[in-house]
Amino acid sequence: MSPGLAIVTGAGRGLGREVALSLAKAGWTVVMACRNPAAARLARDELVALSGSPRIEVMELDLASLASVRAFAAAFLAQGRRLDALVNNAGITSRERRLSPDGHELVVATNYLGPCLLSLLLLPALGKDSRVVNLTSNIHGWGAYRLDSLDSHAWVRAYAVSKLCVLISSLALARALEARGVTVNAVHPGVVNTGIMFTGRWYDIVIDALLRPLYVGVPEGGQAISRLVLDPALAGVTGAYFSGLRRKRPSALAGGPAKGRALLEATAEILGPDAIAALASLS
Numbered sequence: 001m002s003p004g005l006a007i008v009t010g011a012g013r014g015l016g017r018e019v020a021l022s023l024a025k026a027g028w029t030v031v032m033a034c035r036n037p038a039a040a041r042l043a044r045d046e047l048v049a050l051s052g053s054p055r056i057e058v059m060e061l062d063l064a065s066l067a068s069v070r071a072f073a074a075a076f077l078a079q080g081r082r083l084d085a086l087v088n089n090a091g092i093t094s095r096e097r098r099l100s101p102d103g104h105e106l107v108v109a110t111n112y113l114g115p116c117l118l119s120l121l122l123l124p125a126l127g128k129d130s131r132v133v134n135l136t137s138n139i140h141g142w143g144a145y146r147l148d149s150l151d152s153h154a155w156v157r158a159y160a161v162s163k164l165c166v167l168i169s170s171l172a173l174a175r176a177l178e179a180r181g182v183t184v185n186a187v188h189p190g191v192v193n194t195g196i197m198f199t200g201r202w203y204d205i206v207i208d209a210l211l212r213p214l215y216v217g218v219p220e221g222g223q224a225i226s227r228l229v230l231d232p233a234l235a236g237v238t239g240a241y242f243s244g245l246r247r248k249r250p251s252a253l254a255g256g257p258a259k260g261r262a263l264l265e266a267t268a269e270i271l272g273p274d275a276i277a278a279l280a281s282l283s
C-alpha cells in the first residue's frame, strides 16, 4: 500500500511503538494516539531518530474514557485529513476488577468499548482502500459472554471477553464496510514478552515460566500487525483473522453475521447516540 496516514493507538511502547516505527520507516505519516502525551513525545523523538522521518505526531487519547475517545475523534476529524489506516493496538490486562470513568469494567472498556467507539466515530475519515487493524488474542476462545453483561468479568476472563468482542466486531464491521472498500482485519500478534500479561504479583514468575516457550520477539509481533497495513498482497483482504502471519479460522465462539450484528448493536446502545447513528449510517 502506498504511504498514507495512520493512527496507531498505544504507540508509545510495546507492539504499538514497533508498528509506529515500521510505518514511519515505510514513509507513512503516523499519529501516535497515547494516553500520556509527555511520555509519548519522548517516544516520538526516539522514533523520529530511528526512522529518519519527522512525520510522527502525538495526539492524546485515553481509550478507557469515552469522553477522551470523543474528544480525540472530533479533533482528528476537524483536521479534515483522510485516514488510510487505523491500528487499534492499545490494550491492558488487570488482575483486579476496576471500573472505567464511565463505570464499565476497565479491561473491556479499554480493549473493546473505547476502540469500537473510536472506529465508529472515525468512519467519515476512512475511504476506499483504508485499512482498519484490530488487536485481538488467541485467548478469545475463552471469552464466552452474554450481551446483557459484557463487562461483568475480571482478569483473564475479562481480557478474553474483550478480545472475543474485538474479533467479532471486527468481522461484523468488515461486512458492513465492504461496500465502501474499507478493509477490517483482526490479528493475534503472537505471545510477546512486553509485560502485558504480568500482574506485579509473586505469580508473575509462574506466568512467565508458562509463556516462555511461546514467546516471539517484539519485531516479529510488530510485523504481524504492520504488514496488515503495508502488504500490497493484502489489498482487498477483509474480515480475516490472522495469528502471527497466518490466516486462521477463529474460535467457534466468533459465530456468524447475526452474532456480529447483535454485538455491534448492543455495543452501540452502551456507547450512546453517536455510536448508534454511526452504525445506522452503515445499514
Ligand SMILES: NC(=O)c1ccc[n+]([C@@H]2O[C@H](COP(=O)([O-])OP(=O)(O)OC[C@H]3O[C@@H](n4cnc5c(N)ncnc54)[C@H](OP(=O)(O)O)[C@@H]3O)[C@@H](O)[C@H]2O)c1
Residues within 6 Å of the ligand: 009, 010, 011, 012, 013, 014, 015, 016, 033, 034, 035, 036, 061, 062, 063, 064, 065, 088, 089, 090, 091, 092, 110, 135, 136, 137, 138, 188, 189, 190, 191, 192, 193, 194, 195, 196
Ligand atoms: N504481548 C502479547 O503477548 C499480546 C498477545 C496478544 C495480543 N496482544 C495485544 O497487543 C496489543 C499491544 O499489547 P503489548 O503487548 O504491546 O502491551 P504493552 O506493552 O503493555 O502496551 C500496551 C499499550 O497500550 C497503551 N494503553 C493502555 N491503556 C491505554 C488507554 N486507556 N488509552 C490509551 N492507550 C492505552 C499503553 O500505554 P501506556 O504506556 O500509557 O501504558 C501501551 O502503549 C494489546 O491490544 C494486546 O492485548 C498482545
